[in-house]
Amino acid sequence: MLRKFMNSLRRKRLDEEIQEEIEFHRSQSSGSFGNLTAIREQMRDASTSAAFESLLQDIRYGLRILARTPGVSAIAILSLALGIGANAAIFSLVDRVMLSFLPVTQPEQLVLFDEVQPYPRFKEFRNRSQVFSGVAGTASLADVAFNGSDNPENSLTGRLVSGNYFNVLGVQAMMGRALSDAEDTGPGAHPEVVISYALWRGRFHADPAIVGKTIRLGAGRLNSGWGSSGFEQDQPVVPSNRNFLILGVMPPGFIGETVGERPDFWAPLTMEEHFLPGRHWLSRRTARWVQIIARLKPCCSVGQAEAANNILNRQLLVEEEGAGLSEARRRELEQDKIKLLDGSKGFSGLRNEFAKPLWILMAMVCVVLLIACANLANLLLARGTARRREIGTRMALGVDRPRLVRQLITESFLLSLFGAVLSVPIGWLASRALFTMVSAGDPALALNLAPDGRVLLFTGAVAILTTLLFGVAPALRSTRVDIHSVLKESERSTTGNRSRVTGEKAVVVIQVALSTTLLFGMALFTRTLYNLRTQDLGYSPERLTTARIDPIGAGYKGEQIGEIAQRVLEKLRTQPGIVAASYSDNGLFVGRDSGTHIRVNGFQPSSPKDSLARFDQVGPGYFSTVGIPLLLGRDFADTDTAHAPRVTVINESMARFYFGKRSPLGQTIFYDSRLKFTLTVIGVAKDVRDHLVRDQPPRRFYVSYMQPVDGQMGTDYEIRSSLAPAVLDRQIRQAVHSASPRLRIEYIRPLDKSIDNSLLRERLIARLSILFGFLSLLLGCAGLFGIMAYSVGRRTREIGIRIAIGGQPHNVVWTVVSEALLLVVGGLLIGIPVALLLSRYLQSLLFGLTPADGWSIFAVIVTTGLMTLVASIIPARRATRIDPVSALRCE
Amino acid sequence: MPRDALQGTLDLLVLQTLARGTQHGYGITCHILAASGQQLRVEEGSLYPALRRMESAGLIKAEWKQSENNRRARYYQLTKKGAGRLAQEMQKWEQHTAAVKSFLEFA
Numbered sequence: 001m002l003r004k005f006m007n008s009l010r011r012k013r014l015d016e017e018i019q020e021e022i023e024f025h026r027s028q029s030s031g032s033f034g035n036l037t038a039i040r041e042q043m044r045d046a047s048t049s050a051a052f053e054s055l056l057q058d059i060r061y062g063l064r065i066l067a068r069t070p071g072v073s074a075i076a077i078l079s080l081a082l083g084i085g086a087n088a089a090i091f092s093l094v095d096r097v098m099l100s101f102l103p104v105t106q107p108e109q110l111v112l113f114d115e116v117q118p119y120p121r122f123k124e125f126r127n128r129s130q131v132f133s134g135v136a137g138t139a140s141l142a143d144v145a146f147n148g149s150d151n152p153e154n155s156l157t158g159r160l161v162s163g164n165y166f167n168v169l170g171v172q173a174m175m176g177r178a179l180s181d182a183e184d185t186g187p188g189a190h191p192e193v194v195i196s197y198a199l200w201r202g203r204f205h206a207d208p209a210i211v212g213k214t215i216r217l218g219a220g221r222l223n224s225g226w227g228s229s230g231f232e233q234d235q236p237v238v239p240s241n242r243n244f245l246i247l248g249v250m251p252p253g254f255i256g257e258t259v260g261e262r263p264d265f266w267a268p269l270t271m272e273e274h275f276l277p278g279r280h281w282l283s284r285r286t287a288r289w290v291q292i293i294a295r296l297k298p299c300c301s302v303g304q305a306e307a308a309n310n311i312l313n314r315q316l317l318v319e320e321e322g323a324g325l326s327e328a329r330r331r332e333l334e335q336d337k338i339k340l341l342d343g344s345k346g347f348s349g350l351r352n353e354f355a356k357p358l359w360i361l362m363a364m365v366c367v368v369l370l371i372a373c374a375n376l377a378n379l380l381l382a383r384g385t386a387r388r389r390e391i392g393t394r395m396a397l398g399v400d401r402p403r404l405v406r407q408l409i410t411e412s413f414l415l416s417l418f419g420a421v422l423s424v425p426i427g428w429l430a431s432r433a434l435f436t437m438v439s440a441g442d443p444a445l446a447l448n449l450a451p452d453g454r455v456l457l458f459t460g461a462v463a464i465l466t467t468l469l470f471g472v473a474p475a476l477r478s479t480r481v482d483i484h485s486v487l488k489e490s491e492r493s494t495t496g497n498r499s500r501v502t503g504e505k506a507v508v509v510i511q512v513a514l515s516t517t518l519l520f521g522m523a524l525f526t527r528t529l530y531n532l533r534t535q536d537l538g539y540s541p542e543r544l545t546t547a548r549i550d551p552i553g554a555g556y557k558g559e560q561i562g563e564i565a566q567r568v569l570e571k572l573r574t575q576p577g578i579v580a581a582s583y584s585d586n587g588l589f590v591g592r593d594s595g596t597h598i599r600v601n602g603f604q605p606s607s608p609k610d611s612l613a614r615f616d617q618v619g620p621g622y623f624s625t626v627g628i629p630l631l632l633g634r635d636f637a638d639t640d641t642a643h644a645p646r647v648t649v650i651n652e653s654m655a656r657f658y659f660g661k662r663s664p665l666g667q668t669i670f671y672d673s674r675l676k677f678t679l680t681v682i683g684v685a686k687d688v689r690d691h692l693v694r695d696q697p698p699r700r701f702y703v704s705y706m707q708p709v710d711g712q713m714g715t716d717y718e719i720r721s722s723l724a725p726a727v728l729d730r731q732i733r734q735a736v737h738s739a740s741p742r743l744r745i746e747y748i749r750p751l752d753k754s755i756d757n758s759l760l761r762e763r764l765i766a767r768l769s770i771l772f773g774f775l776s777l778l779l780g781c782a783g784l785f786g787i788m789a790y791s792v793g794r795r796t797r798e799i800g801i802r803i804a805i806g807g808q809p810h811n812v813v814w815t816v817v818s819e820a821l822l823l824v825v826g827g828l829l830i831g832i833p834v835a836l837l838l839s840r841y842l843q844s845l846l847f848g849l850t851p852a853d854g855w856s857i858f859a860v861i862v863t864t865g866l867m868t869l870v871a872s873i874i875p876a877r878r879a880t881r882i883d884p885v886s887a888l889r890c891e
Numbered sequence: 892m893p894r895d896a897l898q899g900t901l902d903l904l905v906l907q908t909l910a911r912g913t914q915h916g917y918g919i920t921c922h923i924l925a926a927s928g929q930q931l932r933v934e935e936g937s938l939y940p941a942l943r944r945m946e947s948a949g950l951i952k953a954e955w956k957q958s959e960n961n962r963r964a965r966y967y968q969l970t971k972k973g974a975g976r977l978a979q980e981m982q983k984w985e986q987h988t989a990a991v992k993s994f995l996e997f998a
Contacts, residue, residue, distance in 0.1 A: 017965070018939075020963065020965075021916060021939065021964075021965045022935075024915070024916075024917065024958070024962060024963070024964045024965070025916055025917045025935060025939075029920075030915060030916040035936065038936070039935065039936045039939055039940065042936075042939075042940035042943075043939050043940050043943045044943075046940045046941075046943035046944040046946075046947060047942075201952070776993065
C-alpha cells in the first residue's frame with residue numbers, strides 16, 4: 001500500500017516537473033509547441049526514474065497475470081520449487097563432500113600421507129622432514145564414554161592430535177587456546193582437551209566460563225584404520241574415566257580435516273593410553289594408526305615434496321630394521337612409498353567412494369529441473385498463444401517489441417523467483433532427509449547439510465538460469481505475431497492450424513526423452529541394489545546378530561582374551577532364545593578384514609599378490625553358527641588348544657588356488673613372509689561373502705581363537721536367534737555383564753543392518769534415482785496432460801463435427817490417445833538410445849546386469865506407456881463429452 | 892531545418908551549447924538558432940526528450956534555478972562525462988564532414 005503510494009507520488013512529481021519545464025518554454029517563446037502529449041510521453045520515457053517505473057509496472061502487471069490463473073501458476077511455481085530445491089539439496093551434498101575447502105589458513109598447502117603410520121615413525125617425520133613447514137599427526141576416536149556413562153547414545157567422537165596440529169592447520173581457538181607443543185611432552189602427561197563449538201553449545205549450554213573447567217572422558221575405540229596390536233601385554237590396564245581440563249573452544253566452522261566427521265573434542269596424541277587402554281601404540285613400531293597431515297613449504301611442489309619425503313621414509317625404515325638387513329628385505333622396503341594427497345579439501349575416503357555417484361545424482365537432478373523447465377516453457381507458450389490478441393493489440397497501439405519481450409521475461413522471472421523462494425524450505429527438508437540417509441552408514445557421516453550462503457547462491461543462479469531456459473524462447477515467439485491477422489481472427493475460429501502447436505509438442509517430446517533417461521537410470525540402480533541385496537552370501541543373514549566387546553579395553557591381556565571371549569560365549573549360549581553363538585576377530589560386514597602373506601610348499605607365486613590371503617580367528621562353532629558348510633575335513637575341536645599343533649580351515653578359493661586338484665587336507669601353510677607359524681590344513685569351507693557383497697569371495701583361511709596368529713583386536717559375536725531385537729539386545733547385555741561387569745559392548749547390530757550399511761552408496765543412489773524418476777514421471781505426466789487438454793480444447797470444433805456426423809466415443813478417445821502416444825513414442829525413440837549411450841558410464845556402479853539391461857528398457861517403456869494413458873485419458877474423456885451443438889455454435 | 896537531418900547532430904549542438912555554461916531548454920534553442928545564423932531551428936519536441944535522455948545517460952545534469960526574468964527554470968549543465976562525449980562527437984563530425992567534402996571535390 002505504502003509502496004503504491006510512493007510510486008504514484010514519484011510519477012506525479014516527474015509529471016509536474018515536465019509540465020513546469022514546458023510551461024516555462026511556452027512563456028518565453030511565441031511559437032507552437034507541437035504535440036504536447038507526445039512530447040510529455042517521450043520525456044517521461046527518457047527519464048531515469050521512468051525506466052524504473054516501467055520495471056515496476058512490468059512486475060505489477062506480471063503479478064496480475066499470475067494471479068489471474070492461480071491454479072496453473074501454483075503448479076508452475078511448485079514444480080520449479082521442487083526442481084530447484086532438489087538441486088540445492090544434492091548440491092549441498094556435493095559441495096560438502098567434494099568442493100568445500102577446509103576452513104584453515106592456505107588450505108592449498110596441505111597434503112596428506114596416503115597411509116597411516118606408527119606413532120614413533122610419525123615423530124621422526126615431524127622432527128626430520130625438510131620439505132614441510134609442519135607435520136601433524138591425528139587419529140579418530142569413536143564411542144568415547146562421556147560423563148562416566150556407558151550408553152552409546154551418550155558417547156562422543158573425538159580426535160587425538162599432535163601438539164602442533166592446530167598450528168599446522170593454522171586455526172585459532174574461539175575461546176581460550178588450542179593445543180600446542182606444550183601438550184606434547186610425554187605419555188599421559190596432559191589430560192587436556194579442546195572442545196568443538198557444537199559440544200560447547202550442546203552439552204555445556206554455551207557456558208561463557210568453560211575454559212578451565214573439566215570434562216569427564218572414558219575409553220573409546222579407534223574409528224578407522226587399524227593396527228596389529230602385537231602380542232605382549234606388559235602391564236595390566238583398567239579403563240577409567242578421567243577429568244580433562246578444557247583449554248579452549250574451537251570456532252563453529254572448524255570440524256577438523258576429515259570430511260564426514262565431526263569430532264566433539266581434540267586431545268593430545270600422547271593421551272592414547274587413556275582412550276585406547278592396553279594398546280601401547282605410542283611406543284609400538286608395528287601399529288599403524290596415525291594419519292599424517294603436513295603443510296608444504298611455499299617453495300616446494302607436491303612432486304618435489306613427495307620425492308624428498310620418500311627418501312626420508314626409506315631412511316627411517318632401514319634404521320628401524322637395524323643391522324643385518326637382508327638384500328631381499330631392503331628391496332621390499334624400497335617398494336614402500338608414501339603418496340601425498342591433496343589436503344586442501346580435507347581428507348575423505350568418502351570422496352573416492354562417492355565422487356562418481358554424486359556427480360551422477362547431480363546430473364539426474366539437473367535433468368529433473370530441465371523437465372520442470374520444459375513444463376513451464378510449455379505453459380508460457382500456451383499462455384502466449386492465448387494472449388495473442390492482447391499482444392497483437394498492444395503492438396498495434398505502438399508498444400515496441402523489446403518492451404513486450406521484457407515484460408514477458410519479467411513474468412517468467414517472477415515465476416522463478418517464487419519458485420526459488422519456495423525451494424529454500426524444500427531444499428532444506430530434502431537435505432535433512434539426505435542427511436538421515438547418509439548418516440545411517442558405518443562409520444556414520446556427519447556432514448552439515450544446512451543451507452548456507454553457497455547453497456543459496458547456487459539456488460539463485462539456478463533460478464536465473466531456469467528463467468532463461470523456459471522464459472526467453474516463449475517470450476520471443478509470443479511477440480512474433482502478425483498484427484493484422486491476429487486482430488482479424490476471432491479466437492475460437494482457429495480450427496486446424498496445427499503448426500502453431502509444434503513448438504509445444506517438440507517440448508513434450510524432449511521432456512519424454514529426458515524422463516526416459518532418468519527412468520532408465522532408476523531401473524538400473526534399483527535392479528543393482530536388488531541384485532546386491534539378494535546376492536547369495538553362502539549363508540543366511542537373517543536372524544543373525546553381531547555384537548562386539550572390547551576385552552583389551554577392559555584390561556584383559558594375552559591368553560586372558562581368549563578366556564574371557566569363551567566365558568562370554570558360554571553365558572550367551574545359556575540365554576533362552578539364542579539358538580547358536582560364536583565369535584570371531586573380524587566379525588561380519590563391519591569393515592575390518594585381516595590379511596597376510598603366506599607361503600605354500602609346491603606353489604610358486606608369480607607375483608607378490610599371489611601370496612596374499614585373508615584370514616580370521618574364530619571361536620568354537622563359528623561355521624555352524626554362521627551357517628558356512630564345511631566341504632572337506634573337520635571343524636576346530638576342543639583339542640586344538642594353545643599347546644596343540646596349529647591347524648587351519650581354508651576356503652574353496654584358497655584350496656583351488658594353492659592346491660589345485662590336490663587334496664589340501666594335511667598340507668602345510670606358512671603364515672607370514674617371515675614364516676612365523678606353520679599351519680596344518682584340517683578342513684575346507686565353502687566360499688562365503690563376509691565383508692563385501694559385491695566382490696567375489698577372496699582366498700581366506702580361518703584359525704582357532706585358541707591358537708591366535710595375530711593379536712585379537714576385539715571380539716565380534718555372531719548370534720543366531722529369532723528373538724525381537726530389543727529382547728535380544730537385553731539378553732546379550734545381561735550375558736556380557738554376568739561374564740565380566742568391566743566389559744564394554746561396542747555395538748549390537750543385526751547383520752542385515754550391517755549389510756545395508758556396507759551398501760550405503762548403492763542405497764543412496766537407488767533411493768534418490770527412484771525419487772528423481774518418479775518426480776520426472778510426475779512432471780512429464782503434468783506436461784503431457786497440459787498439452788493434451790490444450791490440444792483437445794483447440795480441436796473442439798473438429799471433434800464436435802465428428803461427433804455430429806456419428807463418430808463413436810472410442811474413436812474420439814483413440815484420436816486423442818494416439819496423438820499423445822505419437823509424442824511419447826517420439827520421446828522414447830530419442831530417449832532410449834541416449835540413455836543406452838550414457839549408461840555405459842555407469843558400468844562400475846552396476847551389479848549383476850549390463851548397462852544395456854533389457855528388463856530395464858522394458859520397464860521404462862511400460863512405465864512411460866502407463867504415464868501416457870494416465871495423462872491422456874482425462875482429456876480424451878472430456879473430448880467425448882463435447883456437445884456437438886454448442887461446439888458448432890460457438891463460432 | 893528538417894527534423895531527421897538534425898537528429899544525429901542534436902546531441903552535438905546541445906553539448907556544445909552547454910560547454911559555454913549552464914542554460915535552460917529555451918535558452919539552448921535560442922543559442923543554437925543565433926549561433927547558426929538563424930539556420931538551425933531545434934524543435935521543442937526533439938529537444939526536451941533529448942535533454943531527458945542525455946540526463947539519464949549522465950552527460951548533463953539539471954537543476955531548478957531562477958531565470959533572468961525571475962521565473963523558475965530547469966537549468967542544464969555539462970558533466971565531465973558529457974564533456975568527453977562532446978569531444979568525441981566533435982571529432983566524429985569533423986571526420987564525417989571532411990570525408991563528404993573530399994568526396995565532393997573528387998567527384
